[in-house]
Amino acid sequence: MNMPRERRKARSTAMKSSTTRSMASEAEEPIRLGRRTELFRGPVITLVEREIEGRAYRVVEHPGASCAVPVTPEGKIVLIRQFRPAIGEWIWEIPAGTLEPGELPEECMAREVVEEIGWEAESLESLGSILTSPGFSNQRIHLFVAHLSRQVGTRHEDTERINVHELDWDEVRRMMECNEIRDGKSLVALHRYESRYGRD
Structure with missing residues (x-):
């Protein structure tokens, strides 16, 4: 019995998505986020310093x-x-x-x-x-x-x-x-x- 084209396409997309998630999870380890320090706050953006595994990173936070x-x-x-x-x-x-x-x-x-x-x-x-x-x-x-x-x-x-x-x-x-x-x-x-x- 032939599967409708739309179902075949949806099934193929779901399988590819599942494979991609599996590949990503194999290589990714949990990263612990540390201290957050606010350096500057403006009308829209906020500049913060984030500590991640002993190193400091400056990040621009945006509300979206x-x-x-x-x-x-x-x-x-x-x-x-x-x-x-x-x-x-x-x-x-x-x-x-x-x-x-x-x-x-x-x-x-x-x-x-x-x-x-x-x-x-x-x-x-x-x-x-x-x-x-x-x-x-x-x-x-x-x-x-x-x-x-x-x-x-x-x-x-x-x-x-x-x-x-x-x-x-x-x-x-x-x-x-x-x-x-x-x-x-x-x-x-x-x-x-x-x-x-x-x-x-």
Whole structure:
């Protein structure tokens, strides 16, 4: 009896995942985390020193963030052009925001799509999460697809410089391939969206 294609694919993925976990656990030993000393606390990040097995490591702690690939009812992708002071440039991105204290990733994203692109999300679909710079920071960004429902007007903060653009998927994919979209979180989320939905 032939197994349906979807079940074969799911079974193959589960087997590969199990094998990967087994390979990782064989080589990994428990690491004991020691003393944590706070060196600096800012509005968003905190610089701490962590003692791990007798050695000191400086780590940037971050509360986490959310971002989403926003899709309009007509199937267009909403991107933003945002000026980033850290690099002194305007860049293409998807909407994103930092989690507020006690806020869930989904709540953060629902708030940000209203503030940054002026849409309400009918639903949010998880695309997993990424660690942006695990060599020195614990920042985790949660990725979503935001299925948009209606426009309500943007609510940009005074410090934000943002322009909103609705684009066809073919144009977004061209921008990804031509290095016009260089923001890491945006690229990962867009690739995962394409992989899940198989946009042509």
